[in-house]
Amino acid sequence: MSSVCAVVVAGGCGARFGNPGGKQLVNVAGRPLMTWSIRAFDRSAFVSHIVVVCPAEKMDEMRRQAIDPYNFATPITFAEAGKTRQDSTRSGVEAVPAGYEYVAIHDAARPLITAEVIDRAICSLRCESGVDGVVCGQAAIDTLKVVDGNRIVETPPRSRYWAAQTPQIFALETMRRAHAAALADGFVGTDDSSLVERMGGRVLCVDSPRDNLKVTVPEDLRPVTAILLGRMSDADAMQNTGILTPLP
Template sequence: MPKSTAILLAGGSGNRMQGQVEDKVLAALGSRAVIAHSVQAFADSKQIAALVLVCRDEEQQSAIRSAIESLVNLPETTFALGGAERQDSVWAGLKAAPSDTEIALIHDCARPCVTPEAIRESIAKVVEFGAACLARPVSDTIKSADSYDGAYLPTTVDRSKLWAMETPQSFRFEMIRSAYETVISTGQRITDDLSAIEDIDQPVAFVSNGQPNPKLTTPDDLPYLEYLLAKRS
């Protein structure tokens, strides 16, 4: 089995939480902090050799240590301090990964509903294709819209080709490390990890998630996430 490292991003600003929680990945969700659900899912997959938790600062790092100390069967765990932009934090995580890492799974800890099954399937798809992403096909009708005199001129977009990206996004380690080295050296700003490899014609397996995997963005998301986790239990 290839050595897989999970890079968990925890340092987002959480501006859209409207100040109702001090740190969204440390907010209470059931009996655990938000971040603890993701950490335990990766541990429970039993295919992760190492975890790298990328934090905003040393104060958050200390709080996260406390939030996960009671979790069981954790793999080797290290911490890294992120940067001002998402790509800086991913790069810090990649540099902190063990040198013998073969597969990197990059996950946003604001998605606490990730499952061990999805993690295992992601690793299997990377072995087969080189890259994989948890994703869901878009089911809504989507329009592109040009402004027109206070209204819009809409055009229907073919949704059969549209997928909403989730995390983890997973890659052969040397490929994603090289891609991020280019991103950092050229000063690019990217919002997800697949963007780093779009120029190299790398096929990506989309892993259609069997369970909802929404992102914690606003305070109203917390009851829904708690419902999903309770239902699964």
């Protein structure tokens, strides 16, 4: 049952966030931003190892601030981030210990992911034969426009479009082959799934809550913090009524 290793990518420099030290250690609802993502994978029924990808010079600081104070039960190791997200993901995938069948790749900047969503996505991949991976996401609800500059040239049917999130979960060896092929061909994808898709891999979309937000700019912290505080309040209320439930 424990054949999944999570790769939590925390290698960004936070350029769009505007913080020279990056955003992964910014306090959000009482914990560093990246701690929330690690917590969700630590609580997964299927994940038994976590690889955190970050710059080598930040490994000690991230362990000291975002990991050690929280008594995670799952073993956590580090891999060095690369120049691009794709380089960082490849580093994390290569650092997965021997014996794992699947890898779940997640952006540390999506702190609202839950163990329930992770486990449901893993089950979707395991239960569907002939599938190489699954991508958490949401069917598009907004009308989409194709533009040339700012001129609209097409309005495609939104029923064909999904907004991709993370985690994205794959058979480990498939993901390693996809990265090797992309590196050899000089291909840079927009996400992890695109590397598998270009090899002819079959990847499915799995419905994930719309509140699985990514923190990119400072104003993203407001809704994320509000949701996390709301979850903690709900958990406290349930405990006060005798319905014990763990903090998401």
